[in-house]
Amino acid sequence: MLFNYERALKIMDKYNLEALIATSPENVLYLSGYRSLSQWALRGVPVYAIFPRDGEPSLIIPISDLDLYADKPSWIKDVRCYGVFYIEHYEKESLKLSDSEVRLAELMKKVKRGKSALDLLVDVLVEKGLDKKKIGIDEIGIDYNTWLYLKNSLPNAQLKPAFNIFKEIRMIKTSDEVELLRKAAEISQKAVETMLESVREGVSELELAQIVEEVIVKEGGRVFATVIGCGTRSAFPNALPSSYRVKKGDIIRYDGGCTYNDYYSDIAKTAVLGEASEKIKKYFKAIAIGTEEALNAIKPGIKASEVFRIAVEAVRKNGIPHYKRHHCGHGIGIECYDKPIIRPTDETVLEPGMVINIETPYYEIGLGGLQVEVTILVTESGYELLTPKTFDRELLIV
Amino acid sequence: MLFNYERALKIMDKYNLEALIATSPENVLYLSGYRSLSQWALRGVPVYAIFPRDGEPSLIIPISDLDLYADKPSWIKDVRCYGVFYIEHYEKESLKLSDSEVRLAELMKKVKRGKSALDLLVDVLVEKGLDKKKIGIDEIGIDYNTWLYLKNSLPNAQLKPAFNIFKEIRMIKTSDEVELLRKAAEISQKAVETMLESVREGVSELELAQIVEEVIVKEGGRVFATVIGCGTRSAFPNALPSSYRVKKGDIIRYDGGCTYNDYYSDIAKTAVLGEASEKIKKYFKAIAIGTEEALNAIKPGIKASEVFRIAVEAVRKNGIPHYKRHHCGHGIGIECYDKPIIRPTDETVLEPGMVINIETPYYEIGLGGLQVEVTILVTESGYELLTPKTFDRELLIV
Numbered sequence: 001m002l003f004n005y006e007r008a009l010k011i012m013d014k015y016n017l018e019a020l021i022a023t024s025p026e027n028v029l030y031l032s033g034y035r036s037l038s039q040w041a042l043r044g045v046p047v048y049a050i051f052p053r054d055g056e057p058s059l060i061i062p063i064s065d066l067d068l069y070a071d072k073p074s075w076i077k078d079v080r081c082y083g084v085f086y087i088e089h090y091e092k093e094s095l096k097l098s099d100s101e102v103r104l105a106e107l108m109k110k111v112k113r114g115k116s117a118l119d120l121l122v123d124v125l126v127e128k129g130l131d132k133k134k135i136g137i138d139e140i141g142i143d144y145n146t147w148l149y150l151k152n153s154l155p156n157a158q159l160k161p162a163f164n165i166f167k168e169i170r171m172i173k174t175s176d177e178v179e180l181l182r183k184a185a186e187i188s189q190k191a192v193e194t195m196l197e198s199v200r201e202g203v204s205e206l207e208l209a210q211i212v213e214e215v216i217v218k219e220g221g222r223v224f225a226t227v228i229g230c231g232t233r234s235a236f237p238n239a240l241p242s243s244y245r246v247k248k249g250d251i252i253r254y255d256g257g258c259t260y261n262d263y264y265s266d267i268a269k270t271a272v273l274g275e276a277s278e279k280i281k282k283y284f285k286a287i288a289i290g291t292e293e294a295l296n297a298i299k300p301g302i303k304a305s306e307v308f309r310i311a312v313e314a315v316r317k318n319g320i321p322h323y324k325r326h327h328c329g330h331g332i333g334i335e336c337y338d339k340p341i342i343r344p345t346d347e348t349v350l351e352p353g354m355v356i357n358i359e360t361p362y363y364e365i366g367l368g369g370l371q372v373e374v375t376i377l378v379t380e381s382g383y384e385l386l387t388p389k390t391f392d393r394e395l396l397i398v
Numbered sequence: 399m400l401f402n403y404e405r406a407l408k409i410m411d412k413y414n415l416e417a418l419i420a421t422s423p424e425n426v427l428y429l430s431g432y433r434s435l436s437q438w439a440l441r442g443v444p445v446y447a448i449f450p451r452d453g454e455p456s457l458i459i460p461i462s463d464l465d466l467y468a469d470k471p472s473w474i475k476d477v478r479c480y481g482v483f484y485i486e487h488y489e490k491e492s493l494k495l496s497d498s499e500v501r502l503a504e505l506m507k508k509v510k511r512g513k514s515a516l517d518l519l520v521d522v523l524v525e526k527g528l529d530k531k532k533i534g535i536d537e538i539g540i541d542y543n544t545w546l547y548l549k550n551s552l553p554n555a556q557l558k559p560a561f562n563i564f565k566e567i568r569m570i571k572t573s574d575e576v577e578l579l580r581k582a583a584e585i586s587q588k589a590v591e592t593m594l595e596s597v598r599e600g601v602s603e604l605e606l607a608q609i610v611e612e613v614i615v616k617e618g619g620r621v622f623a624t625v626i627g628c629g630t631r632s633a634f635p636n637a638l639p640s641s642y643r644v645k646k647g648d649i650i651r652y653d654g655g656c657t658y659n660d661y662y663s664d665i666a667k668t669a670v671l672g673e674a675s676e677k678i679k680k681y682f683k684a685i686a687i688g689t690e691e692a693l694n695a696i697k698p699g700i701k702a703s704e705v706f707r708i709a710v711e712a713v714r715k716n717g718i719p720h721y722k723r724h725h726c727g728h729g730i731g732i733e734c735y736d737k738p739i740i741r742p743t744d745e746t747v748l749e750p751g752m753v754i755n756i757e758t759p760y761y762e763i764g765l766g767g768l769q770v771e772v773t774i775l776v777t778e779s780g781y782e783l784l785t786p787k788t789f790d791r792e793l794l795i796v
Binding site for chain 1: 424440441442463469483485486499502503506537540541542546608614615621630635724735760761762765
């Protein structure tokens, strides 16, 4: 299960919430395991997952996506539908239907239906007696008028924005989530390594990006961002691959990754074609030590802000005295940035089960960009790298 | 330019709007040509494009994504930034910086900065005297508290939800948009044709999906959905590719597509391995004639609802008398469903420049699903197919 059930109850108690409602695609998928294709493909398609502190959870979906529920049922058994959709049923005794087909045929006949997603949501909340309770609603998936409608329809309920509460729950990954994140990291690692093997004079950033993206898809992932900057273009933090062609001595900086079953990887690597300048070698060493010292510090009990300070200080002491950075990493999960953020203001105490990216990038216009970014799982005794290999302590020469 | 400037002014006049504010990723990209990687990769990152009826437009972005603006400038020249990000500048006289690097260095020094995206937005609106005017805000990209903050900060402004107003503007595509949509359609067409060439007994839905996705990426697209249902599984409208292996006589139904520079394609094709049953042949002919007659009806002046009625009637008269459907197509653009929708309640009159998908799918549990879906551009005299070939009048046998 993606959903960290026990932790959800704990966090709900912390905020005195009697129910949680997921509305954005990631939180609905996380809570229910159900993925509405319409909600992921189109803006503004309502899908709601309702998780009461006590009692049965519910799922509200467009009837056009009911087949996805029938084909791969959610742990949430109470499903209700809105909208119009037609599927006929070939009723012939000799036909042997699969389990999914039987479920779909039955659901099409018997599923509870309502006029709109919002009406169904109000019904569910009233039915469960939650209309007089404190409820957390993921505010990112609904607009002003939807929130207003809920407020007016449930005058005795107390509605609390819960996008960040979901992020707090999601901070500790379940074992199923860790496996998806591990697989995503492995795919990206393979993609970037294959790409680096193909670097030679005259190859363009676009050609290198193409290699990365083809490996990702071959390995079963989906591309979410491919940042490749070569030469001084590597100083562009979000470098869009261009027609720029690699020359001897150029930096090649990759950042980005893929999703695997909607779970993210985000890794970075830096290499140089041929001989690197002394300044580049010195600066790379500084940022590599920054990342390494941050990794060495990771164990349950340390604060995110402390890891940040250790990372920045190590970069400053080891070759870039003027180093400045707003964060040195971030949680990663069903969103590319999960909690905690490794920054000076994040006082989150690390716990086993967190999956975190560590990075100490450096960008200098006229020189280039230098970066290693790795994904780790916080364990009882320290950490485990989810990117399959150790990270690069030395600047890669290709 | 993606943005239909002239049409935007016309639609703003229709609703008496003095300004439009884009907040969701698609509308910001559409209006400005600027694509914030953070906004596309993470939920809830604010980016705003402000387009006043009179006066200069503005763009509010996170400073971490300023390099993307410097590398590929928007037609909107007034850019303002929030957040914290560090990029150093290697100032050495002998260095020759590229235009993008010079722009980035200058912007990092001189760009207008504010505490938050929302504060900057209020500033811009007050500065331009729009705080006493009627303003359309794309409500999909902001939550309840953001809307409330704007309402309270601009007590004399009249705020109107504008997600659908953006869709109304986007209904008539610019020539740049048509070229992106044509390219996206061509990529998907190539992908599905390559996949169909590989169908043989024993191949799995997952293997077929893999072929589609690899071709899409090779051709420069990104996968957004791959629906492949074989045998009776083709009756699942959103069939997730599974380990099911194709048998003789099976239907193979593909639906889905790709994005190309964020513009969508969505096509469908149906084939049978070996010999199709009489029922399948008869039903396919009915839905193919439905799509064909809808296409024959397309010309400027006809209503979307009329196209719908023609399509459904043709399917009913030609082999599926019980045919029922909620829509027979939809506009397509920077979102997979744009306006108009080919449905009974949509009275939109078709105009040249609209890009529309036409489809008359049929799903029957125990039998399967049958579908052709094509993309057309409405022209002065009728329509032009953007999918490169004519659609399939006959059931494909592979």
